[in-house]
Amino acid sequence: MSVLELDDVTVAFDGHEVLCGISGRVEEGQAVALIGPNGAGKSTLIRAVLGLVPVREGRIRVFERDPADARRHVGYVPQYSRLDPEFPVTALQVVLMGRYRSVGWLRRPGRADRARALEALASVGLAGRAKDRFGTLSGGQRQRVLFARALAQDAALLVLDEPFNGVDTTTQEDLVALLAAERARGVAVLLSTHDLDVARHACDETCLLNRRQFAFGPTAKVLEDDLLLAAFAGGVHLVGDEVVGIGAPHHHLHGRHDPTDPHG
Amino acid sequence: MSGTFLAAPYQQRALLAIVILGVVAAVVGVHVVLRRMAFVADAMSHTVLPGVVVANLLGGPLYAGALVAGVTTAMLLGFPARARRIGEDAAVAIVLASFFALGVAIVSRGRSFATDLTGFLFGSLLTVDADDLLLMGIVGGVAIVAMVVFHKELVLRAFDREAAEAIGLPIARLDLLVDLAVALVIVTALRAVGTLLAVAFVITPAATARRLGLAVVPSMLVAAAIAALCGTLGLAIAHEAGMRADVRVAPGATVVVLLTSVFLVVAVVAWWRDRMRSA
Amino acid sequence: MVAGSDAVGVNDLVDAAASLVREPLLRRALLEIVLVGALGGVVGVHVVLRRLPFFVMTLSHATLPGLVVASLLGVSLVLGAAVAAVVVVGVVVLVGVAGRIEDTSGVGVVLTGSLAVGALVLSIGQGTARDLSAFLVGSVVTVRPLDVVLTAGLGLLVVLVLALAHKELVLVAFDPAAADAAGYQRGPIDLLLLVTVAVTLAVAVPAGGVVLSVALLVTPASAARLWCDRVVTTMALAATFGVFAGVVGLVASAAWDVAAGAAIALAATAVLAGSAAIRALAPSRGLRRT
DSSP, rough: OOEEEEEEEEEEETTEEEEEEEEEOOOOTTTEEEEEOOSSSSHHHHHHHHSSOSSSEEEEEEETTTTGGOGEEEEOOOOGGOOOTTOOBBBBHHHHHHGGHHHHHOOOOHHHHHHHHHHHHHHOOGGGGGGGGGSSOOOOHHHHHHHHHHHHTTTTTTEEEEETTTOHHHHHHHHHHHHHHHHHTTEEEEEOOSEEEEEEOSSSSSEEEEEEEEEEEEEEHTTTTHHHHHHHHTOEEEEEEEEEEOOOOOOOTTSSSSSOOOOO | OOSSSTSHHHHHHHHHHHHHHHHHHHHHHHHHHHTOOHHHHHHHHHHHHHHHHHHHHTTHHHHHHHHOOOOOOOOHHOOOOOTTTSSSHHHHHHHHHHHHEEEEEEETTTTTHHHHHHHHHOOGGGOOOOOHHHHHHOOOHHHHHHHHHHHHHHHHHOOOOHHHHHHTTOHHHHHHHHHHHHHHHHHTTTTTTTHHHHHHHHHHHHHHHHTTTTTHHHHHHHHHHHHHHHHHHHHHHHHHHHHHSSSOHHHHHHHHHHHHHHHHHHHHHHHHHHHHHHO | OOOOSOOOOOHHHHHHHHHHHSHHHHHHHHHHHHHHHHHHHHHHHHHTTTTTTHHHHHHHHHHHHHHHHHHHHHHHHHHHHHHHHHHHHHHHHTTTGGTTTOOOOHHHHHHHHHHHHHHHHHHTTTTTTTHHHHHOOOOGGGGHHHHHHHHHHHHHEEEEEEHHTHHHHHHHHHHHHHHHHHOHHHHHHHHHHHHHHHHHHHHHHHHHHHTTTTHHHHHHHHHHTOOOSSSSHHHHHHHOOOOOOOHHHHHHHHHOOOOOHHHHHHHHHHHHHHHHHHHHSSSTTTTTOO
């Protein structure tokens, strides 16, 4: 069975269409990048895949079920910057949250759950910071902890919302490596990003969108200049005639550095 | 007034009432602080007034009226702020003022307006009886059990709402649960310290524990301890002031002033420590 | 008040309205509430735009100790409230909490703390339940001539300040980043706004009470926002709504023997509810933005 099927998906808010015509599949062990400018609907699509926003037309199937029924198997990794650093939780407690779905209501996580959480934390290299407050970790470390949370869930589909924003290069590389390791185990990956290089290195397929889908296919083919230009409608930076990066025209772009600043 | 502090049964009851309230309010209060909903909690302390007033008018039990009003408020505030022109803050303030005004309007037509109103709003700690204590124990107990049973879900929701949604937690219902727990605390506090001071027991010890940088469960324990200590001390001060200096001092208000002082001391020390650290 | 039967009737309303104009005590109350209603409406627009209702609630509770002390000393309540409010604003700005208004817990602590201090001081000063309830609910009919003069004077000052600083205040409310970029110092501007709110509360609290004066600041402004698209027109309409609620409330209070502060707050809410209902049933162009 395919992990994720998008069939001509249209999402609307208040009568306005914010996404339309999204179609594609993600199979086991595959990684798909969502690429598009700010406001393109990447987060909306992610939320739809998580079953958090309804689909007006078309269909989303996750493990051949309705998104809301497949949550058990979907691990969500949000951006670390959204979370309050003053919140009194330790890194380990955050990773443990990934076990809640399987622990269920009314019960506490048991020894096996804690072991799995520690294992996940170790795989992102932060076993030594387990007892530290989440907010005392650096941005990159926090993003890793959130990644570990999804790993601890033993999810078969990982959904990551701009996981490389504001994160140092080492962490970026480590996360890409971790994603590769998961993929080798058969886990599927869906991630949104601005970074074309990451998409090229980490994802075999790419969905290029800007409210509507411009392409969904092998990354190399999709991230071609003419398609990028079309999707980004001028927000693309050229060196000579070659597209080297994406973002608002007046930012300076240098390859892998994330030029856009959606969250300040 | 009897000589030694805590010699008389009414003082023992008063102390027990404060301790029960302190413990219950601490457990709920830590969640209120985690979710940054101090204003909502304060609003509820005002919106229960019409419920209490109407119950009094009908000759029914006050706590029932408070409960009805509290639950109504919880559900009202749970409605998503659809009117984009009216901010969430403004909506809470308007509900607060309207309900309170309604309560005041009704009670103001009565003869003993002033006494009644202050009774509802500030309680009467020294006249708490055994039945009141039993009620406090039961209602407060329900609130604590609810918080304990849903502990991990509540913490996850407070920390990362999207992730909580993503694993399928019913956010609206979890939020309603906390609102209802606050309503229960206010009902618990009604006879002892009244509705307005109840919020102090909910917010202040929990805010103090948070300033100390404690984790969630330790916060609850420390907050409860602070409340119990300040409760005892406050009652003792009120007693001694009455005995020695013949000064009438409202015991409920004294306890809250102590709780606030503890908070201020901790806040200043924490601020100083942060300044030293970053220097 | 008008000696009336327990029944409520329209005749009572008419009698009450007449007596408001006739009797000097009530005339003063009417004047005071008109001034407070207008001022509250205008300042209230900023309160709503900057998301300050919780802070305003706290500030109004914080005036309680001031009211108590002023009452014990026999001094004007407006003065007492003003001193307390300005002190709290000063403390808040000094400690830098103003920048962290999202620190709602800290603000909540100040709210209940000052309430307790006020109640405590009152009990020590042998104050009665009557006094306490008067502070909480307001007592516009016991307003003194000095208070009306203070209200008018301070009100004029506030409006002047708001007019002079109008574009800065609106910019900071709408787009703080742009304000910073344009070189505006946000600290002094915020302080100015908070002091303005404090002064308004000092004037509103003796009339409307600690709890209900918030209704005069938040409710008419929220109702006005449903109708207007520009800040200045919103302020004008808010002032109108505020005056209307004040007068209607006062008349109802006189007619039906209900606490004035409560009646005024309910009148303001009625205006809001009515506005919301009309807007919902007959949405017109210009209100919805894409």
